[in-house]
Structures are given as structure tokens and as C-alpha cells.
Amino acid sequence: MNWRDLLYFSQGERRALTLLLCLISISWIILLLTDDKPKQIPKENVQIIEPAKTAQKIVSKKPNPEKVKTPASGRKNNSSREKNKFHSGETPNTSERRTFPKTEKYPVGTVVELNTADTTILKKVPGIGSTFARRIIKYRELLGGFYTVEQLREVYGLDEERYNAMKSWFSADISLICPLEVHKMSFKELCKHPYINYQQAHIIEQLRKQKGKLSGWENLQLLEEFTETDKERLTPYLSFE
Known part of the structure; x- marks a missing residue:
């Protein structure tokens, strides 16, 4: 076609x-x-995977933590148990705590000499701990020694009530005081003493320059910088030899 x-x-x-x-x-x-x-694809040939079943299969394949224990896991379990005990209010084993021996106190009637006692001896007096024992020793070093038990009132933080409770436990030996040699002490060394202020140390230094040597309290008592109270307090501590 x-x-x-x-x-x-x-x-x-x-x-x-x-x-x-x-x-x-x-x-x-x-x-x-x-x-x-x-x-x-026909529905009958499709395999549906459910998340819950797969999770069960995966978990079942993991090893049992109770059967397999490593040293590290053991330590973690122990530490977690201790934390749980602490938060639950249980008291830990007292044998694991660090204990400090208690200081034995002196019996009633014991008398301690203030100018020779160290901190160990002072802490054996009822009402005195480590803090007040250190303060008493430090103040004694600044003074050069105690000439009366009443000077304990001047220790920082020691109130009247505490002083009245402990005063019967002490005595003070005046012969153990280390006096200040007026002719040898410098201006700064004189100012360090609790009973000597800046003006008093300055007038002592001027008098030494004028007179060369001070004979005694008669050179100071007429000065307005030194009162009768100052003389009473300083007499055990100033040496004019």
C-alpha cells in the first residue's frame, strides 16, 4: 500500500x-x-519490627551486672550505698570516723602557775580550750609575764563570767617576769608592750637623750604622760638598772 x-x-x-x-x-x-x-509488595510479605520487642531483645543480650562485677563497679556500688545511707539518715560506722582524744581536766583544787604553763597544761583547766590557751600564752609573751591572776581579764575574749570561773585555778610567780631594760630597749620595742603607749615611749626616749640614764620612777612620775595607775602597772616590768 x-x-x-x-x-x-x-x-x-x-x-x-x-x-x-x-x-x-x-x-x-x-x-x-x-x-x-x-x-x-504484598502486605503479607512485609515484616513489621516493633520497637518494644527489639528493645527486649537488645537488653536480653547484655550481660547480667550481678554476675559480672569488676573492681571499679564494686567501688562505685559501695560509694553509692554510703551516699544512700547518708541521705536516708543512717549514721555511718563510728569506727571509720577520725576520733581525737579528749583532754583530761585537772581535779578540783589544782593550781596552775601562769608564767610557766604551756598550752597543754592550760587546756587541762576547766573552761579553757585551744583558743584561749593560745591567747593567754601570746598575751603573757607581750607582757613579759603575769604579776597577778587578775591580768587574765585583759586577755581578748575572756569575759568576766569565764574569769570568775577559772581564777581559782591559777597563781602568778612575780620572780618569773622578764622586765624591760629601759636603757637598752628601743622606741619600737617599748611601744610593743601592752602598758606603754606611743607618747610614753616617746618621752622615755627623750629623757634618755637628755639625762643619759634614768635613775628610776622619780624621773617619770612627775610627767603627765604617766599616771599613778600606769606606775602600778609598769613597776613590775620596767628596770632602770
Whole structure:
């Protein structure tokens, strides 16, 4: 059949041939489109994995912590038990605590000499602990020694009530006082004494320059810087030799 023969078809034949070609083209297009779609898998062949079941399977594969214990895990368990005991209100084993021996106190009637006692002896007096024992020793070093038990009132922090409770436990030996040598002590050394202030140390230094040597309290008692109270307090501590 030659293509020229198409020109001799009737109008009805040409319409029928055109429709047939259109149907054939549509069929090929449908076939091409359906081949590109992914093939659906039947539901009965699909395996659904549930998270809960997989978690159980994974956990079951882990080793039992009670059967397998390492030294590190043992230490962690012990420390966690101790923390739980502490938070729960249980008292820890007293044998593990660091204990300090209690200082034995002197019996009633014991008398301690203030100018020779060290901190160990002072702490054996009822009412005196480490803090007050150190303060008493420090103040004694500044003074040069105690000439009366009443000077304990001047120790920092020692109130009247505590002093009245402990005064009967002490005595003071005046012969153990280390006096200040007025002709040898410098201005700064004189100022360090609790009973000598800046003005008093300054006037002593001026008198030494003027007179060369001070004979005794008669050189100081007429000065306004030194009162009768100062003389009473300083007499055991100043040496004019």
C-alpha cells in the first residue's frame, strides 16, 4: 500500500484510521507510565519490627551486672550505698570516723602557775580550750609575764563570767617576769608592750637623750604622760638598772 492511496480514502475511512492511531498512541503512553511505578509488595510479605520487642531483645543480650562485677563497679556500688545511707539518715560506722582524744581536766583544787604553763597544761583547766590557751600564752609573751591572776581579764575574749570561773585555778610567780631594760630597749620595742603607749615611749626616749640614764620612777612620775595607775602597772616590768 502506497501512501498516495490514502488520498483516495473516503472521509469516513480517514476518520476511522485517525481514531485507531490515537488509541494505539494512548495505549503505549499508559504502558510506559505504569512501568515506571515501583512494584508494590504484598502486605503479607512485609515484616513489621516493633520497637518494644527489639528493645527486649537488645537488653536480653547484655550481660547480667550481678554476675559480672569488676573492681571499679564494686567501688562505685559501695560509694553509692554510703551516699544512700547518708541521705536516708543512717549514721555511718563510728569506727571509720577520725576520733581525737579528749583532754583530761585537772581535779578540783589544782593550781596552775601562769608564767610557766604551756598550752597543754592550760587546756587541762576547766573552761579553757585551744583558743584561749593560745591567747593567754601570746598575751603573757607581750607582757613579759603575769604579776597577778587578775591580768587574765585583759586577755581578748575572756569575759568576766569565764574569769570568775577559772581564777581559782591559777597563781602568778612575780620572780618569773622578764622586765624591760629601759636603757637598752628601743622606741619600737617599748611601744610593743601592752602598758606603754606611743607618747610614753616617746618621752622615755627623750629623757634618755637628755639625762643619759634614768635613775628610776622619780624621773617619770612627775610627767603627765604617766599616771599613778600606769606606775602600778609598769613597776613590775620596767628596770632602770
